[in-house]
Amino acid sequence: MHLALPLDEKALEVLAPATSALARCGQTQSVVLIDDAPSRALLERLDDAASIVRVPVQDNPFAQWRAVCGAFAALFDGTPPSAVHMYGTTAGRLGERVLHDLDSRVPRFHSPAGAGIADALQPLAVLARLLGRERSALAGSRDIENGAATGRADHEAAPRALTVVEGPVHAAYFSALPLAAGHPLIAGASRSHDAHATARFDQLAVLLEGLGLAFTWFGTVDEDSATRLRAANVGVYAVQDDTARAARLAAAWLFVALGEGRGFPLCLAEAMAAGLPCVAMDTPAHRSVVRHAETGYLCQNQDEVINRIAQLVDTPELRGRLGRNARELAQARFSEAVFKDTLMAAYATPAPAAVASPPRPALLPGPATLDLDRL
Structure with a gap:
């Protein structure tokens, strides 16, 4: 399962070729995103085999948080996904929060996009910093970054398991x-x-x-x-x-x-x-x-x-x-072949044990039940 918040050009640099590589391997996959105009304009660049989970746009950031968390958690009903790949800081914090409250041990991967100040000030991003899991919680996941320069800088700042992919070029x-x-x-x-x-x-x-x-x-x-x-x-x-x-x-x-x-x-x-x-x-x-x-x-x-x-x-x-x-x-x-081999190797490599992070108020009281009324 892929979680892209927001779906933008930087997220697509990894997400689009990742969906194509997984499709060629016969892997079923879902992409969770907010159904806004910018995201819809980019959907055609995702592989047709990927199932798109569109979360309706909400005016209230708390309602948007609840809607995305609910759509994300609902995919764990029945047979849970074999892995989760989160794109962007907001997706990482929200996704780690939901996975923690579901007590899920599913392998997770994170591609932090280079969001600017304007993106960081978006209401959902601000809410993610308040309610999501802290960045240190991602020590139990593997980072997959597109570009050696960004990967090295972030890896030195907060050591985590890191795989660098490059491209791919069409x-x-x-x-x-x-x-x-x-x-x-x-x-x-x-x-x-x-x-x-x-x-x-x-x-x-x-x-x-x-x-x-x-x-x-x-x-x-x-x-x-x-x-x-x-x-x-x-x-x-x-x-x-x-x-x-x-x-x-x-x-x-x-x-x-x-x-x-x-x-x-x-x-x-x-x-x-x-x-x-x-x-x-x-x-x-x-x-x-x-x-x-x-x-x-x-x-x-x-x-x-x-x-x-x-x-x-x-x-x-x-x-x-x-x-x-x-x-x-x-x-x-x-090349696309080199990208596919590197990505599949990263997906197949176990992540290190998670590092404990400060507790937050529970947002998911049941295995896949979402209730934010207490906020």
Whole structure:
């Protein structure tokens, strides 16, 4: 059983390929989520074999807490799930609370998404901090994180059993023919709107204006970012379909990654799989993927980025060598087969014994009975 609170792009980076991997293994599965508009827009990216448990949206956060807990607990009636995978801090606290009150010993796995301040201030997230199980209670579960940089940082802060998965990158990127455009085309991308990364990208386009370079941004952007990108003569390709996106991306001469996000840099890995040399800011996430001077370049500042772009544009042999190396590395680390093997190994590995956490008022008085009236 999967519990995603909220279902967003970061949760999908693990949830979507996890449902596909489990479906290929013949595993029945359910996904519990709040049935709001943002979640519904993302459901098509989950495997069709997964059963979706939609929890109605409630205006009152206490009612929402009760509704999600009830839907979660109801799946333990009869034959309980063989394992539970929780996505996001709110899901982890709520799920651990329910599992504790059910006295369930089911194996549990947790993928903490990199939620921002706005997400942490959502009413359900605030309530989860008050009523859910403390983070220390998750010592009895196994963390599954997408991206070595985030995984190492969290693991050092609160040691728990940890498995790092990377990707996966859709097969379309590995099979895309690297047919470079007739003029230098520089690509950047994001899977969800990243105002910081798009601002850096349009600034780069402005600085290099007049040098015969073309720029394309792959991904959705808000109206303000779209206006700035158009003003900088940057094309925007917002299609999310991987086959179409991969074919268009493969026409680029090189890929630049200017964002500073944590976790697995999926767009950067997709560009590598498409055979593009990459110029990236030297961040922990990018450092975990790019091999400097082998698959691309890690840069300390904008001047270094510009110099590396010029070097790659002027040296076709270097572009070709780094692009081939990038694709080989991506195939070895980021393919769907590697992701599936790593994930299945994590699911099959027993978690360590749970660490006791401070008691909370019981929210589930019976084995699968939910009553929050006492609140």
